[in-house]
Amino acid sequence: MTTLSTQKPSNPISRFFRWFFYRSRGDSPFKTILIHAALIIACVIAVYPVLRVVTISLRPNDTLLTTDLRIIPENATLDNYKEVLFGSPEKNRKSDFFLWIWNSISIVAVTSVISVILASISAYAFSRFKFPGRSAGLVFLLTTQMIPAGMLLLPLFIMIAKLKMINTPLGLLIAYAVTAVPLTIWTLKGYYDTIPVDLEEAALIDGANRFTVFTNIILPLSTPALAIAFLFSFMGGWSEYLVARVVLQKNESFTWPLGIFTYAQQFTVSWGQFAAASVLIAIPVMALFLYSSKWLISGLTLGSVKG
């Protein structure tokens, strides 16, 4: 006991360094410091813009362009948030914020559900059946992901216009679904490939048909992959601007990325409200992300290693 207690560094700074370097898997102190310094710089670069947005959203309108670096500004106010959420009777401006959020959530959620349903079935076919054009089909799906979104705008617009779906949520929904499905198919196919075929064969002998195998065995086992596919699809559509800009042209059908641009007028930009709206919009997707983070992580690791 005596020996142990004399070996323990008593002062808190020594204890911190001992803990710090002990955790670093035997790397040299110099390497550890270098790694941590790089990570801290990366974190600052990632977090700083977000903090600036929060800061701007809290500033009174007359101090928007100040160069003050304080995170919580002097005379911090929630006026911008109030105006975004409830409008401004003085300026005779009503708020459409909740409408934009509703439009976004409904379109993106339905898109995600549709793309997960379509992709889960197609991915199963790609994973389990051999049919003419299987490999070509998979490569084709991958190729669609390599075309920049900007290049798709015109053909998408023409198609949606010919379908008379401009300014309708359905038009945007179709545009989102067709772009989300290929990646989702690849994600799910990769996961299905790791599910042992023996399980399906056992079920087939037990009395199942292909559909029962899919619904009773494959889908329950693929919950993490389905969750991650849903999440990717949701997040992809949630902050999408370009396609929405092309398809939706009326204020009442706007999704939030289009909506917050109404704060940017021809001659003035309401940066405070713009920032406040951006912060508010981040909340639902952050909540969804945090709620599903356990699935997200397991979903990402599962499928890479056969377990």
Add this chain to the structure above:
Amino acid sequence: MASVIYNNVIKNFGNVEVIKNLNFEVKDKEFLVLVGPSGCGKTTALRMLAGLEEITAGEISIGDRVVNDVAPKDRDIAMVFQSYALYPHMSVFDNMAFGLKLRKTSKDEIKRRVNEAAEILDITHLLDRKPRQLSGGQRQRVAVGRAIVREPKVFLFDEPLSNLDAKLRVQMRAEISKLHQRLQTTFIYVTHDQTEAMTMASRIAVINKGILQQLDTPQMLYDHPNNLFVAGFIGSPSMNFFPAKLSVSGGKVMVDVDTFQVQVPDALAGPYKNMDGKKVVFGIRPENIHDPEFAPPNIHGEKVSAKVDVTELMGNETFLYLVNGKNIFIARVDPRSQKRVGDEVQVIFDMDKFHVFDVETEEAIR
């Protein structure tokens, strides 16, 4: 309960013919083991019976029904997989009940059957657990239980013990044999382990390169292998082979192995009397080569000189690895044998129990 018939069954994967004209019958209530080296086609033969592989040509019948185009679920079979193939998201009870639920069996009946199977396999206390909470042996029992509850006509086992450790394998081997006696149903069991085949089977079908080599009882296969492959595959350590030539002189048949000669007893010489000069493969099992000190009485023994290369003391027996000229062979001798590495020794070949195979056809000559 039903018999199973393979009638001229062929299976091709692309241009590769993996099963070549398979013909045999598994009798009702029989425990047939399909044995052979990896890649010989035994699992493919089983999977075709299960309906998991299409048949390229020929017919497979279960009972009096040809099942070539019958879906797996309608063949009235149950299969135990090497990987157990338990549904990971279901409890043990649900795993066992899955097949019955799909067949719309009543809840009471499902409960009765699952509990009965669980009792037989001593897994009643595991029914609420998930497969990941079970050991390998327990998982294997659940897999067997899932097959039992279905009360099928034919049980199929695809190397079910391969993933278990040696001790558990021996235990499960005995349990599967007991299960067969209890259920009195047709069992078809695939393994590459000839010990499993010998200990469990009513009959064994030895398959090599997609061809059925021999189908017989374990003892008959061991004592009277039809060809060189079966002789070498069945038995551990495997049979010793020597390239040899037959010589017949004055009615006596000698087996001439360059560096030694042994005489075939008159009573067994009949088939070889017209084969003077014929090139053959001479075979003798390790237990039929004795240390002269401990050789059983009243055998037709022939002395052969050799040098001891390696000894393996097993406790109840000793393996001597012997060298004679270019030939290396194994003798399974009495554990009291004092032969040591480097000793020049004489061993006794029991010529009542030898085998001769044609060099070209590899078929047994008898």
